[in-house]
Amino acid sequence: MAVSMHDVARAAGVSQRTVSNVVNDYAYVRPETRQRVLDAMAELGYVPNAAARSLRAGRTGLIALVVPDFRARIFADLAGPVVREAEALGYTVLIELTESEREREIEVLTGGRNQLTDGAIMMALSLRPEDGERRRADYPIVLVGDEVLTGDVRHVAIPNREAAKAVVRHLAGLGRRRLMLLGYAPAEHQTGRMRLRGFLEGLAEAGLTAQEELLVEAGWTRAEGQRAIEEHLDARRSMPDAIFAMNDSLALGALRALQARGVRVPEEVALVGFDDVEEARYSTPSLTTVSPDVEALARNAVAMLHEQISGRPAGRGPHVVVDFELKVRESSR
Amino acid sequence: MAVSMHDVARAAGVSQRTVSNVVNDYAYVRPETRQRVLDAMAELGYVPNAAARSLRAGRTGLIALVVPDFRARIFADLAGPVVREAEALGYTVLIELTESEREREIEVLTGGRNQLTDGAIMMALSLRPEDGERRRADYPIVLVGDEVLTGDVRHVAIPNREAAKAVVRHLAGLGRRRLMLLGYAPAEHQTGRMRLRGFLEGLAEAGLTAQEELLVEAGWTRAEGQRAIEEHLDARRSMPDAIFAMNDSLALGALRALQARGVRVPEEVALVGFDDVEEARYSTPSLTTVSPDVEALARNAVAMLHEQISGRPAGRGPHVVVDFELKVRESSR
DNA sequence: CTGAAAGCGCTAACAG
DNA sequence: CTGTTAGCGCTTTCAG
Numbered sequence: 001m002a003v004s005m006h007d008v009a010r011a012a013g014v015s016q017r018t019v020s021n022v023v024n025d026y027a028y029v030r031p032e033t034r035q036r037v038l039d040a041m042a043e044l045g046y047v048p049n050a051a052a053r054s055l056r057a058g059r060t061g062l063i064a065l066v067v068p069d070f071r072a073r074i075f076a077d078l079a080g081p082v083v084r085e086a087e088a089l090g091y092t093v094l095i096e097l098t099e100s101e102r103e104r105e106i107e108v109l110t111g112g113r114n115q116l117t118d119g120a121i122m123m124a125l126s127l128r129p130e131d132g133e134r135r136r137a138d139y140p141i142v143l144v145g146d147e148v149l150t151g152d153v154r155h156v157a158i159p160n161r162e163a164a165k166a167v168v169r170h171l172a173g174l175g176r177r178r179l180m181l182l183g184y185a186p187a188e189h190q191t192g193r194m195r196l197r198g199f200l201e202g203l204a205e206a207g208l209t210a211q212e213e214l215l216v217e218a219g220w221t222r223a224e225g226q227r228a229i230e231e232h233l234d235a236r237r238s239m240p241d242a243i244f245a246m247n248d249s250l251a252l253g254a255l256r257a258l259q260a261r262g263v264r265v266p267e268e269v270a271l272v273g274f275d276d277v278e279e280a281r282y283s284t285p286s287l288t289t290v291s292p293d294v295e296a297l298a299r300n301a302v303a304m305l306h307e308q309i310s311g312r313p314a315g316r317g318p319h320v321v322v323d324f325e326l327k328v329r330e331s332s333r
Numbered sequence: 334m335a336v337s338m339h340d341v342a343r344a345a346g347v348s349q350r351t352v353s354n355v356v357n358d359y360a361y362v363r364p365e366t367r368q369r370v371l372d373a374m375a376e377l378g379y380v381p382n383a384a385a386r387s388l389r390a391g392r393t394g395l396i397a398l399v400v401p402d403f404r405a406r407i408f409a410d411l412a413g414p415v416v417r418e419a420e421a422l423g424y425t426v427l428i429e430l431t432e433s434e435r436e437r438e439i440e441v442l443t444g445g446r447n448q449l450t451d452g453a454i455m456m457a458l459s460l461r462p463e464d465g466e467r468r469r470a471d472y473p474i475v476l477v478g479d480e481v482l483t484g485d486v487r488h489v490a491i492p493n494r495e496a497a498k499a500v501v502r503h504l505a506g507l508g509r510r511r512l513m514l515l516g517y518a519p520a521e522h523q524t525g526r527m528r529l530r531g532f533l534e535g536l537a538e539a540g541l542t543a544q545e546e547l548l549v550e551a552g553w554t555r556a557e558g559q560r561a562i563e564e565h566l567d568a569r570r571s572m573p574d575a576i577f578a579m580n581d582s583l584a585l586g587a588l589r590a591l592q593a594r595g596v597r598v599p600e601e602v603a604l605v606g607f608d609d610v611e612e613a614r615y616s617t618p619s620l621t622t623v624s625p626d627v628e629a630l631a632r633n634a635v636a637m638l639h640e641q642i643s644g645r646p647a648g649r650g651p652h653v654v655v656d657f658e659l660k661v662r663e664s665s666r
Numbered sequence: 667c668t669g670a671a672a673g674c675g676c677t678a679a680c681a682g
Numbered sequence: 683c684t685g686t687t688a689g690c691g692c693t694t695t696c697a698g
Contacts, residue, residue: 002448004675015685020677028683045469050449051393052675054384055690062427069413071611076409080402083430092449094395094427097416115335116383116425136378222615252615259617278404279612282555282589337691348669353693361667385691388674 003044012040023048059118063091063305066108066122068100073277074294075123078144081298082121089306091118102126111139118309121301124148125189140308142301146190147319154308156300156320160194161201163290163324167244167272168202170288170326174333176242176270179203180214182228182254183246195246195274213238220246225253233261241269242332248273248280248289255283255331270332285330296322336377345373356381392451396424396638399441399455401433406610407627408456411477414631415454422639424451435459444472451642454634457481458522473641475634479523480652487641489633489653493527494534496623496657500577500605501535503621503659507666509575509603512536513547515561515587516579528579528607546571553579558586566594574602575665581606581613581622588616588664603665618663629655 005023009016014033021029022037029037040046054060065082067075083093094117098104105124107113109131112120119140132149135141143155171179181199185192203210218228225245245251251273258265265271265285273280276291300320307315338356342349347366354362355370362370373379387393398415400408416426427450431437438457440446442464445453452473465482468474476488504512514532518525536543551561558578578584584606591598598604598618606613609624633653640648 002675006675016676017678017686018684021684024677030683033683047444048447049388049675050447051384051387052690053447053677055382055388055674055692056676056678058690060384065428070403070409071413076403076406079409079428080404080430083428092427092429094425095398095412095416097413111380114381114383114386256615256617278555282585284589284592284617335691339691349692350670350694351668354668357693359693363667366667382691385674386693388676388690389692389694391674 002049003046004049005046007044008037008040008046011044012037059309060116061091062094062117063302063309064096064108064112064117064120064122065093066096066098066105066120066124068098068123068125070097074275077294078123078298081295082302085299085302089302091302091306096120098124098126100125102128102131106131106134109135109139109141111136119305121305140305142305142308144297144301146194148190152318154304154318156297156304156322158191158292158297159321159324160191161198162321163274163292163326164195164198164244165202165205166198166324166326167274167290168199168206170328171242171244171270171272171332172202172206172208174242174270177208178211178214178238178240178242179208180216180232180240180243181210181246182216182225182243183218183220183250184215185217185219185246192246199244211238214240218250220250222249222253222256225250226257227253229254229257230261233257233263239269243269243271245271245273248275248277248287251287251289251331252279252283255285255287266330266332272332276327280327280329283331288329288332289327291325291327293323293325335382336379337382338379341370341373341377341379344377345370392642393449394424395427395450396635396642397429397441397445397450397453397455398426399429399431399438399453399457401431401456401458403430407608410627411456411631414628415635418632418635422635424635424639429453431457431459433458435461435464439464439467442468442472442474444469452638454638473638475638475641477630477634479527481523485651487637487651489630489637489655491524491625491630492654492657493524494531495654496607496625496659497528497531497577498535498538499531499657499659500607500623501532501539503661504575504577504603504605504665505535505539505541507575507603510541511544511547511571511573511575512541513549513565513573513576514543514579515549515558515576516551516553516583517548518550518552518579525579532577544571547573551583553583555582555586555589558583559590560586562587562590563594566590566596572602576602576604578604578606581608581610581620584620584622584664585612585616588620599663599665605665609660613660613662616664621662621665622660624658624660626656626658 005016005019009019070076086093105127121142123144127148129150132151147155216228218224273287273289276289280287280289338349338352342352355367403409419426438460454475456477460481462483465484480488549561551557606620606622609622613620613622
């Protein structure tokens with residue numbers, strides 16, 4: 001067994017209490033006593049035991065980051081900032097993968113199989129509003145992304161609607177009139193619904209009307225983007241002069257299809273994505289895209305969770321929408 | 334405070350011991366007693382307390398995954414499999430980011446600031462061989478990637494040398510004679526050294542000799558790949574007929590530079606990368622690359638760590654090299 | 667099959 | 683400033 005506080009106390013000739021005081025640099029300890037204790041600790045290689053501390057404190061200092069999968073770039077992007085923010089507030093982050101399974105997401109709402117974490121930050125993709133009732137009231141949670149639960153669950157969102165609107169405004173400003181929305185998926189995630197809504201609002205604002213033929217269904221993957229555009233072109237459906245893809249993967253797939261069919265981007269068709277994945281900067285042409293402030297997403301999520309855990313008064317509302325930036329690149333000029 | 338075992342015991346009219354037995358489906362408990370206990374647990378919403386259990390057991394059931402950064406694709410790819418494997422063995426994974434700082438990597442060797450984890454899987458980039466001495470002997474660690482420590486540290490490796498050799502063999506088989514190595518970095522990571530060594534061995538095997546002008550220095554990023562190739566072309570240095578990039582980012586940066594300068598790939602210059610990032614499949618032309626078996630990497634790392642933690646006899650040697658596959662795509666035909 | 671009770675390592679209330 | 687000590691929730695030894 002590892003060396004305990006008791007061992008240190010004996011070695012330093014003080015009581016356990018004093019060792020504890022030193023470890024937590026608490027209260028008043030006479031400098032020389034402190035030094036003696038520190039020496040003893042170093043000598044014995046003392047390391048405080050997290051389990052005992054947690055048991056005593058009733059908190060573990062752990063928070064869970066719950067994501068569907070790390071291969072999706074946005075989740076990987078989020079992990080770094082979340083870990084850093086959490087660390088700054090004294091938390092350690094542990095990872096939970098849901099593979100987008102609803103059961104696993106629900107399990108998080110109840111605090112998990114064991115009370116291992118003080119709270120969770122979750123990107124939920126499969127929860128339904130009514131699942132909110134299964135939530136254990138005293139388990140702090142912050143949802144990132146869509147607002148999928150009813151009730152007073154805190155949540156920090158990507159500005160889907162506002163950004164989609166900004167994209168349309170940008171395209172209309174370039175004189176484009178026949179805008180395609182790629183990745184249309186009626187009643188899928190709220191993310192899709194919000195981007196759709198922003199798209200439609202943008203069109204209305206620009207005095208344009210949506211053409212049904214230009215709302216193109218596709219899963220949000222590169223392969224699907226490619227397939228959908230190929231089919232659209234081959235079927236000689238009405239040709240857009242701009243495409244707003246629901247995310248960058250779709251956009252990059254579309255780009256490949258357009259190039260394969262000899263359609264020039266951006267001359268004939270402008271192309272805009274969403275997410276600002278790294279590749280967007282490096283494709284040829286480079287891709288105009290919406291860049292949500294992921295850093296702020298992480299910062300807010302951790303801060304909001306910390307507020308709940310520590311019972312501190314919320315310095316911000318229960319719902320936060322972070323900023324975004326439209327990165328205009330070669331694909332829409 | 335949450336409901337404890339004691340509460341459940343009282344509600345079910347049994348002793349704490351019996352509840353514990355039920356929870357750990359231990360020993361012999363009469364079916365009806367078991368049921369009564371289960372009912373009481375459900376009724377009260379009992380959830381076992383991880384801290385108490387850890388304190389008692391002397392193990393936390395947590396393992397650390399220590400990586401420099403999640404934005405580098407390979408780390409993100411590793412996370413999923415590691416979490417899944419760990420879960421299958423009853424561990425929870427927690428994340429530690431080192432930003433490649435040597436001090437932080439060393440700290441892991443000593444078991445960290447608190448005994449929170451039972452062991453660690455680390456991708457170390459900055460450790461030096463002599464750091465091995467700082468290692469706390471009883472803290473289980475598995476290194477992934479390079480073998481950076483002397484001593485008996487377990488480690489699972491990517492087949493850098495073998496794969497680099499296979500790449501050269503492939504290019505030579507296509508009739509290419511003037512092979513460039515992009516991302517040459519004398520005495521950087523061992524990864525680079527091993528790939529370099531494989532490259533040279535491959536050349537020797539094919540009866541070719543390395544030209545110094547074709548060992549091109551560059552950081553392992555896309556921007557650097559682009560810059561290095563642009564400079565090389567603009568300086569009118571000797572033209573290669575094939576480029577082996579130390580990783581895919583470099584290769585994709587190089588691709589961009591080649592296209593910008595009107596060099597046709599693969600007709601004039603074949604191009605091969607390393608890592609098999611997702612984009613490699615979708616670039617134009619798609620990129621030939623080495624695909625290490627990341628799944629196996631994760632599986633072995635977790636299994637080896639588990640062996641150390643549980644003190645089980647090692648079913649495998651202390652060093653494992655996983656498989657790879659050379660994915661031949663459009664960029665080298 | 668079940669109960670009583672010790673004790674894992676630490677914090678903090680209480681007492682000097 | 684420092685010592686004593688109870689107890690966080692659980693597992694497990696020892697008795698029944």
